[in-house]
Amino acid sequence: MIIRIATRGSALSIKQTRIVMDRILEFNKDVEFKLIIVKTTGDVNLSKPLYEIGVKGIFEREVNQAVLRGEADVAVHSLKDMPAQISNDLVLAMTPPRDDPRDALVSLRQYNVDTLPPKSTVGTSSLRRRGFLLSLRRDINVKPIRGNVDTRIRKLKDNEYDALIMAIAGLERLSISVNVSEISPELMPPAPGQGIIGVVARRDREDLIKVLRRSNDEETFKEAAAERAFLSRIGAGCHVPLGGLALLDGEHINFTYGIVDPDGFEKFINSIRLNAVDPEEAGKLAAEDLLRNARGLVARLLKHT
Numbered sequence: 001m002i003i004r005i006a007t008r009g010s011a012l013s014i015k016q017t018r019i020v021m022d023r024i025l026e027f028n029k030d031v032e033f034k035l036i037i038v039k040t041t042g043d044v045n046l047s048k049p050l051y052e053i054g055v056k057g058i059f060e061r062e063v064n065q066a067v068l069r070g071e072a073d074v075a076v077h078s079l080k081d082m083p084a085q086i087s088n089d090l091v092l093a094m095t096p097p098r099d100d101p102r103d104a105l106v107s108l109r110q111y112n113v114d115t116l117p118p119k120s121t122v123g124t125s126s127l128r129r130r131g132f133l134l135s136l137r138r139d140i141n142v143k144p145i146r147g148n149v150d151t152r153i154r155k156l157k158d159n160e161y162d163a164l165i166m167a168i169a170g171l172e173r174l175s176i177s178v179n180v181s182e183i184s185p186e187l188m189p190p191a192p193g194q195g196i197i198g199v200v201a202r203r204d205r206e207d208l209i210k211v212l213r214r215s216n217d218e219e220t221f222k223e224a225a226a227e228r229a230f231l232s233r234i235g236a237g238c239h240v241p242l243g244g245l246a247l248l249d250g251e252h253i254n255f256t257y258g259i260v261d262p263d264g265f266e267k268f269i270n271s272i273r274l275n276a277v278d279p280e281e282a283g284k285l286a287a288e289d290l291l292r293n294a295r296g297l298v299a300r301l302l303k304h305t
Contacts, residue, residue, distance in 0.1 A: 001211065002032045006063050006072035009037040010148045015173050016197045017076045023096040027215045036072045038063045064090060064200055073208055075200045079193030079224055080167075084232035086200065092228075094199035094212035098220040099169035101195035101245055103129060103188050105181040106171070107163035108156065112181035116140055120162040123152065127262045128241040129165045132188040134264025149174055169195040189243025189258040189269060192227035196220055219248045222279040226253055229283030234290065240301050243269075246283065252276050255286040259294055261301065268294035 003024070007017045014035075021033050040062045060082045066072040068089060079095070086092075105113055105122075113136055116122070123145035124130055130142045143161065145152055149170050156164055156178075167190075168182065201208050226246035236242050244257040253276045258269030272289060274282040291298060 001028075001030065001208075002034060003074060003208070003211075004034045004036055004072040006036045006038050006066040006075045008040055008063060012078075012149055012170050012174060013076070016078065019096055019173070020076050020094070020197060020199055023094075023217075024211065024215045028211050031211065036066060038066055060086070067200060067202060073201065073205070074212070077198045077200065078170075079196040079198035079228075080191040082193065082198055082200075082228075084192075084228050084236075089203055090200050091203045091209070092198050092224065093201040093209045094216045095220040095224050096197050096215075097217040098223060099172060099195045100182075101190045102168050102185060103165055103183045103190055103194075104168045104171070105163050105183060106153075106156065106166050106178050107181070108179060109162075110179045110181070111163055113137060113183060113187070116163060121160075122163045122165060123155065123161040124165040126165070126191070126241075127239060128191060128243055128260065129188065131241040131260035131262045131264050132243070132258070132267065133165060134262075135260055135267050136187060136264075138264065149176060153178060167194055185243070185245050185256045186269065186271065189256050190245050192231045192242075192244040193224060194245070196224050198224065222246075222248055222276065223253070226255065226279040226283035226286075229280040230255075230257065230287045231283075233284045233287035234298065235302060236298075242301075244283075244286065246279070246286075248276055249273075250276075253279065253282045255282065257286050257290055259290060259297055259301065261297065266297055268297065 005017055007013045024031055060077050063075045067075050118139040121141045121143050123143055125144045125146055152164055155161060199212055223246045227244050230244045241262055242259045246253050246255045253274045255274055256271040260267035274285055
């Protein structure tokens with residue numbers, strides 16, 4: 001079987017695709033691959049923060065279109081970039097084992113959130129990271145930053161920023177050696193799906209889905225299902241400053257979740273332990289708890305996205 005894989009052309013996207021290919025080959029020896037590189041709106045428009053471009057699934061949609069048009073068999077994504085709702089003709093068919101889902105403060109001087117000097121400039125284009133960081137350190141400046149991982153690190157080394165907030169998973173996948181200070185999910189709940197690579201296929205490709213499911217990491221897949229159900233129940237897109245992390249622990253899911261206004265003045269963070277029998281139901285229960293406790297904040301943020 002030849003599997004045509006659609007992905008973006010960034011170094012991180014290619015690396016994630018290689019991880020998927022290695023995982024599939026581990027469980028299916030008679031498979032070959034063909035890479036199809038897709039340039040997305042998010043790759044072309046680097047002049048604005050992502051939340052200002054106003055396109056849902058800015059990195060995901062055009063890659064999935066290659067699958068829907070029959071130009072590719074599967075699409076590979078950072079799952080945090082996938083909206084909760086995708087085309088009914090597509091299905092999340094596989095997730096390799098999850099990498100570290102946490103965010104980190106990246107700097108040249110081994111800063112952490114507490115030791116950042118006042119008025120430091122920190123780079124992120126994520127409203128979620130911006131809001132939670134400002135809720136902890138109102139005395140710093142948060143400045144948008146775009147570009148791939150290498151570009152962002154170069155800007156840090158050129159002293160355009162004192163620090164960046166980035167996903168640990170991306171840094172580790174690219175083996176980038178920088179000073180990293182992990183940020184606890186209880187302080188900055190990660191984006192739903194962070195640290196997970198998602199593989200999307202057409203729903204009617206039962207033969208292909210069978211191959212992908214053999215390669216699936218079931219624990220990660222359950223965590224993904226819980227987090228995506230959480231996102232769907234809230235009704236939030238990728239640019240709402242919302243975090244949700246579900247970690248499987250035996251027969252239970254430990255779910256940490258939160259929401260924050262982009263300027264950090266109001267936030268809600270909570271953790272609950274839920275039954276893992278139905279991960280999607282666990283995600284919905286976490287969302288219901290957030291809605292009960294922060295309904296006004298949720299409504300205001302959804303109105304402006």
